[in-house]
Amino acid sequence: MQVDYLIVGQGLAGSVLAEHLLNIGLSVKVVSDASLSNSSKVAGGLFNPITGRKMVKTWHCDRLFDYLIPFYRGLERKLKTDFLVETPIYRPFYSIEEQNEWMGKSAESDYAPYIEKVYQKPGFGHHVQDEFGGILLKKSGYLKTAEFIAAYEEYLANKELLVNDTFDFDALELEDNGVSYKGISAKKIVFCDGRLLEENPFFKWLPLSPVKGELLFLDVESEQEQRVIYNRGVFVVPLGGGKCKVGATYEHQNLNEAPTLRAKTQLIDKLSGLVKFRYKVTDQKAGVRPATKDRRPFLGKHPEHKCVYVFNGLGAKGVSLAPFYANQFAQWMEGNTNLEDEVNIERFFSLF
Incomplete structure (x- = not known):
């Protein structure tokens, strides 16, 4: 089988990039193992234009936010699924x-x-x-990341564009004008493999700085149903039906996906300083975000292998970063635009 792009990983980054490539008439095949680490499925999924302790505009806020809402709304119509929630x-x-x-x-x-x-x-x-x-x-809310990824997985599977398997680097062959992998020939391969980049023989030299994040899920009394996301120290996201999710923690050690009592206690302490309503904790989840040392995404081409690319490092703001930069990256790989220096992995070539 011959395709233009072989994409490794079908989390948020891989899904959004695949959609952009398909939208400009290119063919793709996505290789992904749903059982492997995927922080996108347990992410808070917030898109927030003004963030941080000092409450400043998100990096490149205007460009990102003008693009992301129409993009996700268009995908909802295409997939006939609701996953974007615009909430103050x-x-x-x-x-x-x-x-x-x-x-x-x-x-x-x-x-x-x-x-x-x-x-x-x-x-x-x-x-x-x-x-x-x-x-x-305003211009804020959250993406139901697990629902989005599941809907896009089904779309790819129905189009026979998905291979549900663990990627085997030993089976990848680099050729003069592309790559070959288990009967698939592609002009280019793009790794969207999240925190697994640390084990990627092509890109493990990039300074990934993974961060473990944990969320709590709450039941609240129906009369306490909220209409907005509360955010001070922690975010409290209304899920409907008397349910909320609360997050998130930031842990640079013990980078596993096991929920911890320490994180639960930390979130409850912060929550108690914010909300007045009564609640019951019903669940707790953890994931490891593919954050980077300089808090900017990793986009670009391998310094030696001209057909090998990376689209990764979106971190905690992946919902807002992914659409805009997937569009720029897809156009750049096709020679139609420039790639910004702030996200281009050439900034780290000295580490290779």
């Missing part, structure tokens, strides 16, 4: 000083498109601790 994010203020700062910022052209309202008094005081008010953000 409410962040209570810590102080009057922070309230005053955001009253000013809300009028600035850089921030105004993402601010629904600045509350100078409690806006959601029946649910959260917000004695100083808070900021309500």
Whole structure:
């Protein structure tokens, strides 16, 4: 079988990249083992335009957010599945000083498109601790990552574009004008293998910095049903039906996918400082995100093998990063545009 691209990994990165390549008329085959590590399936999935302790705009926010919502909405129509939830994010203020700062910022052209309202008094005081008010953000929400990946897996399988198998590096043959793998010939191969990049013989020299993240799942009383995502120290995402998910932790050691009592305690402590409603913890999940040392994605071509590429390192903001950069990466591999220096792995060629 002859295809243009062989993609290894069908997590968020591999799925979004495959869709972009198909959309520009190229053929793909995806090799993925659903039983292997896949942080996308247990991710919080948030897309948030203003983040961090200092509440600043997400890196390249305007470009990313103008692109991601239409992209995912288009895929929902194509796959006949709902997985994108646009929901305001409410962040209570810590102080009057922070309230005053955001009253000013809300009028600035850089921030105004993402601010629904600045509350100078409690806006959601029946649910959260917000004695100083808070900021309500728009163009935000979350992707149901597990549902998205499952729907796209089914789509690929129905089109006979998916090989459900563990990738065998020993079976890969590099040729002058492409690669060959178990009867599949491709012009290029792209590794979208998440934290498994650490074991990838072509790209394990890249400075991946995996981060373990854990989530809690809650049941709450029906009258406490929330309409927004609460976010201060932890995020509390409404899932409907009296259920929420809470996250996330950031652990650089013990990078396994086993939930821990330490993380549960940490999340409950932060949750108790944010919400007022009663809840019951019903589940806990963990995953390892493919974050990078400089917090920028890994995109590019191997320094020696011209047919071997990588699209990885999307980290905790993969939902917002993947669509825009998959589009740029697909166009770049086809020679139609440039690849930004900030994401190009050439920045790390000295490590090879």
